[in-house]
Amino acid sequence: MAAAIALPETLDLKAAAPLKAALLERRGAAITVEADQVRRLGGLCLQVLLAARKAWDLDGQSFSIKGPSEAFVETTRLFGAEGALLSAAIQGAES
Amino acid sequence: MDELEAIKVTFFQECEELLADLEGGLLAMEEGAGDLETVNAVFRAVHSIKGGAGAFGLEPLVRFAHVFETLLDAVRSGAVPNTVELAAVLLRASDILADHVSAARGLGDVDMGASAAMAAELETWTDPNASPAAAAPVAVEDAAPAPAPVVDADDAIDDDGLGFVFVPQTISVEAQAADTDLIPANVWTVSIRPKSDLYRKANETALLLRELNRLGPITATLDDSAMPPLEELDPEAAYVTWSVRLETEDDETAIREVFEFVDGDCELEITRGEAPIAAVLTSLLTVAEAPAIVEPPAELAPVEIAALAPVAEITPVAPAAKPAAPAAPTPKATQVEVPGPGQSVIRVDPERIDRLIDLVGELVINQAMLAQRVGEYGIAPSSNLAMGLDELEQLTREIQDSVMAIRAQPVKSVFQRMPRLVREVANMTGKQARLVMDGENTEVDKTVIERLSDPITHMLRNAIDHGLENPEERKAAGKNPEGVVRLAALHRSGRIVIEVSDDGKGINRERVLSIAVKKGLIAPDLQLTDEEIDNLIFLPGFSTADKISDVSGRGVGMDVVKRSVQALGGRISITSRPGQGSTFTLSLPLTLAVLDGMVVDVAGETLVVPLAAIVESLRPKPEEVRPLGPVGSVLAVRDSFVPLIDVGRTLGYRDTSPHPCEGVVLLVEGEDGSRAALVADAIHGQRQVVIKSLEQNYQQVEGVAAATILGDGRVALILDVDATINLRRREGGAPRPTEPTLIAAE
Numbered sequence: 001m002a003a004a005i006a007l008p009e010t011l012d013l014k015a016a017a018p019l020k021a022a023l024l025e026r027r028g029a030a031i032t033v034e035a036d037q038v039r040r041l042g043g044l045c046l047q048v049l050l051a052a053r054k055a056w057d058l059d060g061q062s063f064s065i066k067g068p069s070e071a072f073v074e075t076t077r078l079f080g081a082e083g084a085l086l087s088a089a090i091q092g093a094e095s
Numbered sequence: 096m097d098e099l100e101a102i103k104v105t106f107f108q109e110c111e112e113l114l115a116d117l118e119g120g121l122l123a124m125e126e127g128a129g130d131l132e133t134v135n136a137v138f139r140a141v142h143s144i145k146g147g148a149g150a151f152g153l154e155p156l157v158r159f160a161h162v163f164e165t166l167l168d169a170v171r172s173g174a175v176p177n178t179v180e181l182a183a184v185l186l187r188a189s190d191i192l193a194d195h196v197s198a199a200r201g202l203g204d205v206d207m208g209a210s211a212a213m214a215a216e217l218e219t220w221t222d223p224n225a226s227p228a229a230a231a232p233v234a235v236e237d238a239a240p241a242p243a244p245v246v247d248a249d250d251a252i253d254d255d256g257l258g259f260v261f262v263p264q265t266i267s268v269e270a271q272a273a274d275t276d277l278i279p280a281n282v283w284t285v286s287i288r289p290k291s292d293l294y295r296k297a298n299e300t301a302l303l304l305r306e307l308n309r310l311g312p313i314t315a316t317l318d319d320s321a322m323p324p325l326e327e328l329d330p331e332a333a334y335v336t337w338s339v340r341l342e343t344e345d346d347e348t349a350i351r352e353v354f355e356f357v358d359g360d361c362e363l364e365i366t367r368g369e370a371p372i373a374a375v376l377t378s379l380l381t382v383a384e385a386p387a388i389v390e391p392p393a394e395l396a397p398v399e400i401a402a403l404a405p406v407a408e409i410t411p412v413a414p415a416a417k418p419a420a421p422a423a424p425t426p427k428a429t430q431v432e433v434p435g436p437g438q439s440v441i442r443v444d445p446e447r448i449d450r451l452i453d454l455v456g457e458l459v460i461n462q463a464m465l466a467q468r469v470g471e472y473g474i475a476p477s478s479n480l481a482m483g484l485d486e487l488e489q490l491t492r493e494i495q496d497s498v499m500a501i502r503a504q505p506v507k508s509v510f511q512r513m514p515r516l517v518r519e520v521a522n523m524t525g526k527q528a529r530l531v532m533d534g535e536n537t538e539v540d541k542t543v544i545e546r547l548s549d550p551i552t553h554m555l556r557n558a559i560d561h562g563l564e565n566p567e568e569r570k571a572a573g574k575n576p577e578g579v580v581r582l583a584a585l586h587r588s589g590r591i592v593i594e595v596s597d598d599g600k601g602i603n604r605e606r607v608l609s610i611a612v613k614k615g616l617i618a619p620d621l622q623l624t625d626e627e628i629d630n631l632i633f634l635p636g637f638s639t640a641d642k643i644s645d646v647s648g649r650g651v652g653m654d655v656v657k658r659s660v661q662a663l664g665g666r667i668s669i670t671s672r673p674g675q676g677s678t679f680t681l682s683l684p685l686t687l688a689v690l691d692g693m694v695v696d697v698a699g700e701t702l703v704v705p706l707a708a709i710v711e712s713l714r715p716k717p718e719e720v721r722p723l724g725p726v727g728s729v730l731a732v733r734d735s736f737v738p739l740i741d742v743g744r745t746l747g748y749r750d751t752s753p754h755p756c757e758g759v760v761l762l763v764e765g766e767d768g769s770r771a772a773l774v775a776d777a778i779h780g781q782r783q784v785v786i787k788s789l790e791q792n793y794q795q796v797e798g799v800a801a802a803t804i805l806g807d808g809r810v811a812l813i814l815d816v817d818a819t820i821n822l823r824r825r826e827g828g829a830p831r832p833t834e835p836t837l838i839a840a841e
Contacts, residue, residue: 046335050319051323078315079315
């Protein structure tokens with residue numbers, strides 16, 4: 001059964017450590033990351049998400065970003081990370 | 096105040112510090128002491144001002160700072176030799192930069208004509224045509240606009256209506272691109288390697304990318320190869336780096352400005368062209384750039400030129416060519432302009448500190464009252480209660496010292512404005528003056544510092560305008576045509592003393608005397624000592640300048656200075672030696688808040704004598720007291736005689752003085768080093784008292800510095816020792832000092 005995790009509105013410096021912890025807790029099973037509330041995505045949380053994506057790929061489990069907000073999509077593109085985060089695994093993406 | 100405004104306020108505060116650093120560095124350069132580090136510091140100061148100003152869109156400031164910075168950059172790269180003449184120009188430029196900062200702050204205007212002229216002058220210095228090493232400026236990059244050749248300067252003068260000669264950098268870039276056709280004119284590769292500090296300081300790569308996106312379309316490629324697996328990842332460390340392709344019509348400066356605020360927290364490389372070319376350039380540079388340098392050192396220039404030559408046929412600045420194109424903007428790591436690891440400094444609203452100081456003052460009074468009550472109950476000094484009170488007293492005192500230390504500041508903040516004043520006044524009066532400052536780090540309470548500026552300004556103006564001679568006169572007198580004005584601060588007798596001295600002609604006593612007589616300020620037959628004549632200039636309505644000069648004769652005489660100083664509980668005096676110069680001495684209390692004093696009884700009144708002034712207290716023997724004149728007497732103390740002054744009579748408490756042997760004598764020393772023996776009836780002891788201004792609450796009383804509230808709630812007056820001595824001296828009761836030290840003031 002896929003675990004789900006809802007991302008907070010602001011993914012800044014303060015959000016990075018809790019995000020890492022929350023993801024680690026759910027390691028080992030498929031995960032759905034709900035990104036519909038995100039209004040700000042910073043570089044540190046981006047790193048955590050990228051590392052998580054790699055970890056889940058390594059485990060052979062599915063890692064999907066669900067319903068990313070416009071801000072999430074825009075920032076991810078800006079970062080040049082759409083390939084890693086938004087490509088195959090988008091569910092209900094807006095674009 | 097909204098957030099942006101608050102940041103702006105901080106920016107201007109920083110500007111003040113940066114301008115001070117700038118001036119300090121330039122002064123060092125002017126004295127020939129400017130090493131590379133000084134030049135770097137000077138550059139950083141201008142660069143930081145420009146950066147902040149750019150963020151707030153302060154256009155005129157940015158433009159001027161840019162021209163300034165360009166020249167400084169050329170200096171630190173060695174393209175423009177660092178000479179004393181250059182430093183003088185840079186100093187004047189720093190004055191104009193300060194004007195721009197003030198104008199941006201809404202405090203005053205900039206003389207745009209002067210600014211444009213200065214910008215043009217700076218560009219002449221930067222102009223490679225003027226420099227024998229024509230190729231050298233090629234290495235100068237960063238913000239370097241095309242070092243304006245003559246042609247351009249002509250074209251560009253006043254082209255922006257703001258009075259700036261400013262050649263946009265894009266021209267050179269495009270022109271060069273046209274020459275080469277090899278590197279697309281508007282494609283840049285920006286390599287961003289954030290450090291963890293960037294995030295820790297609440298900066299954000301996303302914002303940087305977004306800012307870049309504003310300059311033109313970007314494509315970012317991220318590199319996460321350095322990123323550890325999730326479980327080992329430090330969520331607050333930076334691992335990912337980016338290479339961004341940017342298409343923009345803007346120049347490198349504009350790109351660099353995006354990163355202004357993360358300078359030092361982010362490794363940055365900006366190269367023109369697509370990534371592969373950029374990579375070549377970068378690798379070439381990294382080979383040569385082994386040490387972690389901010390800037391490619393000057394020697395690097397040939398390497399860069401060689402590397403670029405095949406791509407872009409760069410000929411060293413042909414004056415005819417439209418803009419003399421420098422090499423393509425050189426890649427460089429932007430680590431340089433780090434304003435030093437942030438010292439942790441808290442900015443606190445001064446009102447909060449003032450409130451705290453007031454409260455501590457109350458605490459001190461309260462503690463004294465408590466101690467007195469306990470004393471009245473006859474509790475043994477060895478009892479727990481008494482001992483606890485002693486500890487309380489010590490703690491109170493420590494708190495007080497610490498609180499006062501918060502407010503203590505070096506006088507530097509006032510002094511640093513003075514070099515400019517001296518330059519300007521010297522220019523205006525056609526004199527040559529050099530300012531020598533001493534004791535800038537002398538600390539004094541903030542309440543005092545704020546009020547030092549005006550008197551110092553006036554005294555300095557006066558010293559140059561009236562004190563120093565013209566260069567010709569000086570030469571004729573066998574002096575260096577350049578006069579020296581010295582500004583010094585020091586602690587003496589628990590006060591701060593500010594001295595302004597010049598090596599000019601000294602006071603023309605005959606003239607001063609005749610003017611004072613002519614104006615009816617003194618009786619014609621009055622016999623005055625030299626010192627007294629000198630001090631006539633402090634009389635209201637006295638002005639020696641025959642013609643009112645532009646500088647110091649604005650109707651504000653030295654009497655106004657004297658009054659404002661007195662209002663602070665200070666004193667001002669002058670000593671002068673004909674042909675050798677004059678010295679103004681200004682003394683002020685270190686703080687306007689507390690004082691260590693000796694509590695004495697005089698004619699039934701309780702007075703406080705500032706402890707700092709007291710040398711010793713003694714009971715005189717009859718044979719030590721010698722009469723002098725009809726009423727005066729002197730006391731023999733260790734081979735010298737000092738005038739005996741009965742405080743009670745001087746202050747008008749009594750008409751006849753008791754014999755000094757019946758009381759206690761306090762040997763005091765005035766600020767000028769003169770000594771006197773004050774006669775009191777009894778000594779109560781030593782105590783710290785909180786100063787309550789008499790001027791503010793009542794009015795100034797001669798001989799009394801201030802008042803305080805004692806432990807029993809009574810008001811006691813604090814004696815103004817110097818004024819008491821002078822009072823007595825003037826009344827003629829006490830003998831005139833017999834020793835030269837009494838006039839003193841050296």
